[in-house]
Amino acid sequence: MKKLSNYAYKALLFCSSLPNKFSQHIPPFQFFSPNLSQKPLFPIHHFFITHGNTQVSGYTSPATHQLFDKMPQRRVQDFKNVEGHEIFELVNIVKENPDILTASQVHALVLKVGMLAHLPIITTLLIIYSRIKNLISSLVLFGEIIDKDVVTWNAIMTACIENNIFGYAVSIFAEMMNEGEQFDSATLVIVISALSNMRDLRKGLVVHCLSMKMGMLSDSILGNALIDFYAKCGNLSLSECVFLEIECKDVVSWNSVISGCLNNGRAEKSLLYFKQLAGLVKGGDTVSLSSAIAASACLDEFGCGQAIHGCVIKLGYEESCHLSVANSLISLYSQSGDIDAAEYIFDKMEYKDIITWNSMISGFALNGKIGEAFDDLHEMQFTRTIEPDAVTLISIIPLVAEFTLLREGKAIHGFTIRREMGAELPVMNALMDMYFNCTRAKDAENLFLNMSKKDLVSWNTIISGYSQNGRCREAQSLFKKFRSGISKCSLSTLLGILPACDSPNSVQFGKLIHSWEVKLGFVNNIILVNSLMYMYISCGDLVASFKLLEEIAYNADVVSWNTVISGCTQNGHFWEALNAFKLMRLKSNIHDTITLVNIISAYGNLELTYEGKSIHALALKTSAGQDIRVQNALITMYGKSSDVENARSGFELCFYHNLCSWNCMISTLAQNKNSKEAIELFRFLEFEPDEITMATVLSACRQLGIIRHGKQIHAHVIRSGFYKNAFVSAALVDMYSSCGRLDIAHQVFQSSEEISLAAWNSMISACGFHSNGQKAIDIFHEMIYSGLTPSKVTFINLLTACSHTGLVDQGFWYYNHMLDEFGVQPSTEHQVCVVDMLGRSGRLHEAYNFIKELPRPPDPGIWGALLSACNYHGDLQLGKEVANILFSLEPENVGYHLALSNIYVATGSWNEAGELRDIVHRKGLRKSAAYSIIDVGSS
Template sequence: MKKLSKYGYKALFFCPSLSNKISQHVPPLHLSSHTLFPKDNFFITYGKAQVCAYTSPATHQLFDKMPQRRIQDFKNRKGDEIFELVNMVKEKPDILSASQVHGLVLKVGMLAHLPTVTTFLIIYSRAKNLSSSMTLFAEIVNKDIVTWNAIMTACIENNFFGFAVNIFAEMVNEGKQFDSATLVIVISALSNMRELRKGLVVHCLSMKMGMLLDSILGNALIDFYAKCSHLSSSECVFLEIECKDVVSWNSVISGCLYNCHPEKSLLYFKQMATLEKGADSVSLSCAIAASACLDEFGCGQAIHGWGIKLGYEERRHLSVANSLISLYSQSGDADAAEYIFNKMEYMDIITWNSMINGFALNGKISDAFDALHEMQFIRTTEPDAVTLISIIPLVAEFMLLRDGKAMHAFTMRRDMGAELSMMNALMDMYFNCGRVKDAEQLFLNMPKKDKVSWNTIISGYSQNGWCREAQSLLKKFHSGNSECSLSTLLGILPACDSPNLIQFGKLIHSWEVKLGFVNNVILVNSLMYMYICCGDLVASFKLLEGIAYTADVDSWNTVISGCTQTGHFWEALNAFKLMRLKSNIIHDTITLVNIIPAFGNLELTCEGKSIHALALKTSAGQDIRVQNALTTMYGKLSDMESATSVFELCLYHNLCSWNCMISALAQNKNSKEAIEFFHLLDFEPDEITMATILSACRQLGIIRHGKQIHAHLIRSGFYINAFVSAALVDMYSSCGRLDIAHQVFQSSAERSIAAWNSMISAYGFHSNGQKAIDIFHEMIDSGLTPSKVTFINLLTACSHTGLVDQGFWYYNHMLDEFGVQCSTEHHVCMVDMLGRSGRLHEAYSFIKELPSPPDPGIWGALLSACNYHGDLQLGKEVASILFLLEPENVGYHLALSNIYVATGSWKEAGELRDIVHIKGLKKSAAYSIIDLGSS
């Protein structure tokens, strides 16, 4: 009895209004609890926001109508009171109160009363205890239509749609009668299950029984066909309904939107607007959502105004307000969206999702995070999958790894791991933050994977340089009989980024033609970029020629940027000239940002100023990215006055502006000024800033400044960056501390190709060529592919230590063994290596056998060797060639003069110096720096 008193007290506590109704305690039913499932709302998703477009009327209406059945068997006052008590519990179902009232009904013998027991089916269903409803239903002897309908609706309420369909089958098999309400319930279950074939059977059954005159059933069928992606059938049912009500119109309007036909949705809405009944909040929200999908923002504003006129003010109508927030956010009017948001009296999760996504779309990143914080900790609304999917791309874009990990942990705590779209977004975030292993682990642990999952990891591998892994995964994906989409092809193409991968790239190109994407401009642009990266510029320009009539500014930008980034600067300039001849193509900011570096790298001062003037003639000249590119260009042109002018004339600076200016100073040996600029920096420095300023310290040879920056890097956490650690190795090596350089290299958490290159260079600089070779092979064993710079450093190390045979071997096997194409820099290294070892005539023969005309720098290296070894005859021959190639270069004249002096030919040396004096050629004065500070 103590146990009974305990339960009785709890019942009174949870439902105080029942205290004067229950006269005694009765034993509660021992019921099992089930997981609380969300209700079946019909959500339209567009962009990353949701709009509640339509809710099927099948479920709640039947429950709410059941209490209207009159009591026939119990006419006494006590029976009326108990039935009233049962209805009170039904309004706010609570498992403990339900147990108490159930016991009371059982005690007085009213459980045999069909309306009462049917109401208990409803109560237990709403209390999310379907097992009790099913048990109670099985005990009912004489079931009527309402009872059968109630238990089926209870199954739907608890998301057990298959149970509802099975119960209907049992009902038919037992020969029980059913009505149109029964079919509405069954159609609702099949709609959620997307069971088109079974739905067709029910539709035929309703036609056979003559029940299609019921508009509620017709509306349910419209909704069913729309959810099963059979819009044509949905529209046919709609047209056949004679008496269309508001729900009929709402069903077809939302169905069109659900099936990605917003234009049809708007058309039906306009037809509905001409009727006497007009639109309601559901119609308005769907029409506004359709306007947003079609970018018909003016139409959306007109519907907004009409809704206000009809009395559907956004403040009190949630679905309308949510649609308007998304509409104005997508139109770029974030202030209007925020105004509606602030006016709302009540906000649901869709409201917050729409506003957060609106902030993200309009670049208000801090506002998006503030809204997320307010949503959780002030308004106590828990984020759902849509919230996180809206915010994770921002984390990925700005590489906020810590925030991304926090969101990942949140999804695990909330058991959202089954949400595919969520896992795909998190995977993309890890790839953007460079955490390939974390993304890979996430992919491997996903219980289910869709095409987006595969496309994300293939693209992530490609963008992070894991080319072999991306190609292997693509083969595995295709071998599983999965059909490649456009996204798959776009994801794998970045993995073909070097000449030795061009065959795989050609296979992808053939695949693209086979799949019928040959006219897709986006894919053709990616193919052009792939061919440029693989060194086949002819194929790239042929593709551009093939889409000459459909090519847009993005196509030309792809070719220009590809040529610039791969060092084909003349080709980039030619493409830019051809582009300007096209009357229908106008260059934009991206064009200028990509073509300006070409002028700097080719040292075309006059042309560089012309492109500067072209930029100033358009609004692009005020773009901060163009101004930063101009600063860098003038730095490469050694025109620091113009670089400083561009920097100072900027209306505002970002961190990139400062980085460009500091880098320009460091490149022009103005290291002291670069350090002074660094002290004036208005922003928190990033990895690029630190790597640049370390370069300045390396030039000055001031190790104490480098140590201070090293300490700052440790405090800020930047020391783990691969490029920063490479810059530290360079700085310590150049300042004579090879031991510290080696320690930095060994302690690097992640060694990039730049770090390995720096270490190879450091050992070569300190005359330890064999160690440089050992480091090179360690790098190969680690799985990294050597670059052009790797071989420059390696050959230089062999040159400085006289390892000529080893140097020749690496030079001869650069392409076939390591996939690196020989360039002018490598030829210079070989000539220098042969010259240092005294093999001058071999060096001369080497130059003569080069497949293309040698660069002046190559002849210059041989002239320096002739000077070092005093070979007058060969020196005169080489100098005569150089005087023709670069007559104004005073260094060549002085080198030959020094050879004359070394061999005692004073007369010739004097004559040569007179020529230098007459031409007015001057050599820059050399200088040395002594650091008076402590090391």
């Protein structure tokens, strides 16, 4: 009795430490193991008492659901009276569908008639309390039992498992061995079930050894439990070994190994085992069939999946009646693109569970059927027995993100708040990603800051989101904070932060990421190496990028080469892109559509028409020549090379056009001063125009200076809703400014919902060309105050405005403070503006000294600006000196000869002017003819 009192006391003490709601996870064990002072029966006792690594999982395997009912039960002895039999039958009836009220009533009845000492009854009561999630009462009852048998011990361990207290179930098994109690194979099945949920491989190995020592492995149920256990612990080889050792395999054995292979990413093995099972007389059941269908979907073996569907029909497992099979078929047909077949199975089903709805919604999302996905979600909410769960939302949120449906995304966010799903980390992470995709970085940031718990995916999402939304400093700062607080860093973390290194100022941070990549052992990961190469190119360190490429040259795939080529092309390193392409052909002789598109773009930007034609020929020799992207790139290349005829031929010879084709051709005509033809082509457009079309046509109107055409396009922009686009607004400002209507340009600028940097630049330029330099300066400061960072173009426009309005001192100040105040490196274009500004104001020698003091040899364009100023002010001596410099730099440029000739004429040096004209005539130099346009009837 003393021992019993001590045990009951400890059980009650344990119960008092548990929380009220067992439906919630209990923290890793602070539980005690009763009677630890006794010497253990087996030497493994210390092994089971260690709870430090115990993991509590909310998932219970279907194999462990109501596990106790499937175990061998004790033989119930005859009762002395009929009342005993009736009470025992009543307790068993309550066990089938218990609730708190009936449990309390039947417990009181048992207590009243004095049958609480009867082992079968008290054991059944223990299970009843467990199933109504009142584990405390189960443990108290267990503590009151004096003579426990193996069934009682099995029952309390099962109760712990059903309430997700897996570690304590293992502790009870250790105590059972301490007390010298005999156990059976059913006990080991229960313990393996607990360890399976804990994913505790080491303790499971000990139980396996124990079962071998006791000669219990002949029990197929125990063997099946071990197959499932090893598979869940990720040790598929041991799982297969146990399967092979089972002499009498039943369908559960096959199901365990088939599903185990599938869950460990070995879908091909899963199908192989299923084919072996299908060859047996017994065949498969719903579990094996649904697993095989899922394996076919994973491997994209849709033909095999359809064959298994035929097997399903042949075996009589009708889809409408067997949930798991129907759910797998819905996923299979959704992934194969046959969404109609998936929907047919869904509509035919008599009963649908949450997995069914989620599979169908996910299928619609996968196939871009956004309307149907939302319709099913809406219909699902009106199904009484089923409510959307976290998986439902995770299926629909990526669709919202892909199509940037902010309104629907906010509605889903509201739904999660109403249903109190804020603790569901996958849902919160998906919502963050959605907000970033919808360019709502602030909303994503608020969501992140308000999350009570954050996992690695949360950090990866916000770091990647900041990087993709241009908030590079925030991404870098957050990464540093992440590294200081969390030691674990994944491949996704590194891939997410690398896009934040996109300028020379970030190269040191990029090198830090590179060092982390080496430290974490990702040095051979081709995806990360590709991202690193692109990062170095974006930061201007081409040497580091090409060094990485050289290290992987013989193992590089086409994506690696394309990464370098596209990175160089997009960052203006066109010659380097061409060199990488030559090396690519030399090392591997592989290329694809992406390669050709980028190389064609490089040739176009370099205006290498002849070489561009050779790539055109290469494209025609392969199937890539028929790709619409390559054809569009060729049109653009010929346009940039001023070869309008070949561009037009390429456009006309396309087998089919898309909107991009029309945009490329219209842009080509506009860039090559064929603005009237560009507008005519726009009138015959075969597609609904987009923002790019509108911006391009407005550029053509600006060149023509015909405001009535521009107004018509403006009206179309308003009707189409494109006025909200920042680039279209900037094009409208340019067009009205060039047509002399600064007032309308200013109205468009102020009415823009989102003012882009391009729009600010256009407005500064417009004020400058309309001789309102001070207004241009004011707008520049407004832009800085709004939080935007000025660009190279911003300062070109600002310096030009100062030049046109004589604001020399102000212009000089902005030039001198471009780098230190605004972070913009002065370039040749800015220096031309300064020379022009000094030249217009007559300060020619200051301009000359400015050029001489430049850190690098000046570009011909800079000397050309000074020569124009000398022409304007008639400074013959300086003009001759500057002209001689230009003749040595660009001897074939007729403009310089004519400028010097005009200076001679202005100063009365007719003989020198004549001699210079003769030189031009002998060399055959010609100046392009100018033209003027008058728009009759314009308004």
